[in-house]
Amino acid sequence: MPLSHVAFLILSAVALISGGLVVTRRNPVRAALWLIVALFSVAGIYLLVKAEFLFAVQIILYVGGIMVLFLFVLMLVNVNVSVRQAPFNRQWRVALATALLLLAELAYGFWRGAAPRLKALAPVAAPSHPLGNTQAVGMALYQNYLLPVELVSLLLLVAMVGAVIMAKRRFD
C-alpha cells in the first residue's frame, strides 16, 4: 500500500472520529476544539490530492476565521449551564432517520450506479499545472477574473465600513 493511501486512511479516520466527538461532547469548548482537529485533518486530505491552495484556504478561513467567531459565541454562552443540559434536542430521532436515509441512498447509488462506471474510467491524475495549483488559481484570479476581483475589493470595503457604522452606536 503506497504511503499516500496510509496517510489518507489516517487522516480520514481522524476526521470522522473528531467529527463524531464534536457532536457528542457536552462542553461546547471541547466540541469547538475537536472541530479544529476535524477541519485540520480535512485540510490534510486536500494536501494529499495536491490542492495546496484549498489547503491554505481551509486553514485560514475555517480553522482561523470561523473558529475565532465560534469562540466569540462561546464567550456569550454560559458553559456551566450548557454542560448540564441535554446535548441533543428533541428532533434527534428524525435527524438520525434522515441521515441514515441519505447514507443508504448514497451507498446504493455508489454500488449500483456509479461504481461500475467509475471502474471503467481510467484513473485520473490530479490536474496538474506547469506552475502548480496555487499559481494556477492566482493566474485565473488576476487574468480571467481581474475585474471581478477588483469589484470584490470594493465590496469588502463597503462591508467593512458598513459593519463599523452599524456597530459603533455612539459616533459623536
Add this chain to the structure above:
Amino acid sequence: MPLGPAGCLAFKAVPARNMLSNFFQLGDYIILKPEILLSIFGLAILLLDLFLDDAHKYWNAILALAGLAFAIIQVGLFWEAAMAHPGFLPYAAFDGRFTLDFFAIYLQLVILAATAIVILISVRYLEIEKAHHGEYYALLLLAAVGMMALAAGTDLIVLFIALELMALSEYVLTGFLRRSRRSNEAAVKFLLLGAFSSGLLLYGMSLLYGIAGSTKLSVISARLAERPADDPLSWIAMITLLAGLYFKIAAVPFHQWTPDAYEGAPTSITAFLSVGPKVASFALFLRLMIGCLWPLRQEWQALTIGVAIATLTLGNLAAITQTNVKRFFGYSTISHVGYLLLGVVAVGSGPSGRQGLTAILIYLLVYAFMNLGAFAVVVMLRRKNIIGDEMNDFAGLMSRAPLPAVLMVIFLLSLAGIPPTAGFIGKYYIFLSLIETRHYALAVLGVAYAVVALYYYFRIVALMFMKEAQDTVPLASGPGLRLALAVTLGLTLFIGIYPEPFIALAQQAMRPFFS
C-alpha cells in the same frame, strides 16, 4: 499615453501592440475610468471626513459631487468619441466581461445624475438628523460604481458582484440613522429579503453556467438557442433568475420589502432607493432578458405579462389608502415598475418590440428626475422636531410655502402622466409600443390605472390646497435642495415640452440590442 477615449481608439486600432494579456488590454483601463474615479473619490471622502468638524461636513458632499462630475464628463466623452468614430462602440473590455455600448453609457449617465441629485438633497436633511458623516457619501459613490458596472457588465460574475456592491451599500444606508428604531428595522428586513433574492438569482445563474459552461452572456445565449424549446433545465434557470430579478425591481409578488424599507430609511435614501438602484436593476434585467435569455423570450414574456398586471394592480390600489408619504411613494414606485414591465412585455415580442426598449429607457430617465423632484419636496418637510413624513404634513402647504407646493403639483402631475410634463412622454411611448406589438388589452389596462394614479396623486394636491396648515415652522431649505429642485423641475418640464433630443438618445441607446 493619451488617457481619454482618443487613447482607447488608438489602442483599438492596433490591439496586438498594446496587449498586456488576452484578458487585460491598455484600453480596458480607460473604459473603466469613470468607475475608478468614483472609487478614488469615495476613498478620499472616507479619509477627509476624519479632518472635518461638524460644521464643515458639507465638504464631503462637495467632494462627492466633484467625483460624480468627473465621472459624468468621462462618460460623456465616451459618447462623443462614439459619435465621431462609429467603430468605437461596442467596446468589449476585460475579455468581453465588461462591454461599453450606448445602452451602458445612457444608463450610466442617468445613474450618475440621479446620484448627484440625491447628494444635493441629502446635505440639509443629514444636518437636521444629526447624522452627517462622510461614510454616507462614500457609500453612495461606491454604490454608484456597482450600479455603473451593472449597466455595462456582460458576465454573470461581474454582474452579480456589482449587484451585491450596490445592495450592500443600500442596506447600510437604509440603517444609517442608528438612533432610529424604524431605520434599523428597515435595514434588517431589507438585508434578509435582499440576501434571499440574491440567493435565488445566484441559483439561476449557476444553472445557466451549468448549461453553457461559461459565464459570458453571449456564450450562454448561443448555448440556450441550441437547446430544444421545451428544455426543463433552461426553464428552471429562467424562472429562478426571473424571481430574483423581480425581487430586485420590486415587482409583485416579490415587492413586500419595498414599503417597509422605504418607510424606515432616511428620506434622502428612500429617494435614492426609488431611483438609482431601480435604474441599475432594470439595466441588469434587460441585459439578462435580451442579451442572454433572448432564445426563451416567449416564455419570459408570458410570465412578465402576469407579473406586470399584478404589479400595476397592487401598486395602484395599495397607494390609495396610505397615510405615510414614504410608504405611499413605495407603492407609487411599484406601480411605475408595472408600467416599465409593460415595456418589457413589448420587447419580448421580438424585433417588432424594439420601440418597447426605447420606451423603457425614456421612462427610466423621466421617472428618475420627476421622482427625485417629488422627494426633494418631501425632504424639505423634515424640520427640527418635525418628522414630516405623514400625508397630513402636506396640509395647507400652499398657504405656507407656495413655491414648493406648486413644484410638488408639477412633479405629481408628471408622475400621474399628464401632458405637458415628462411623465406623459414616458407613458405615451410605453402605450405606443404595446399597440405596435398588438397588446391592446394591456394598453387599455395601463391607461385605466393611470386614471387611478391621478386620483391618489391628487390626494396630496387636495391636502396642500384645501386643508388648514398644521404648523407654521418654515420648510427646510438650502443651496443643495434649491439646485436639486431647479434641475429636476427644469428636466421634467423640458423633456415634456421638447422630448425629441432625449428620444433620439434613447433610440441610440437601444441599438446595441436591435441594430
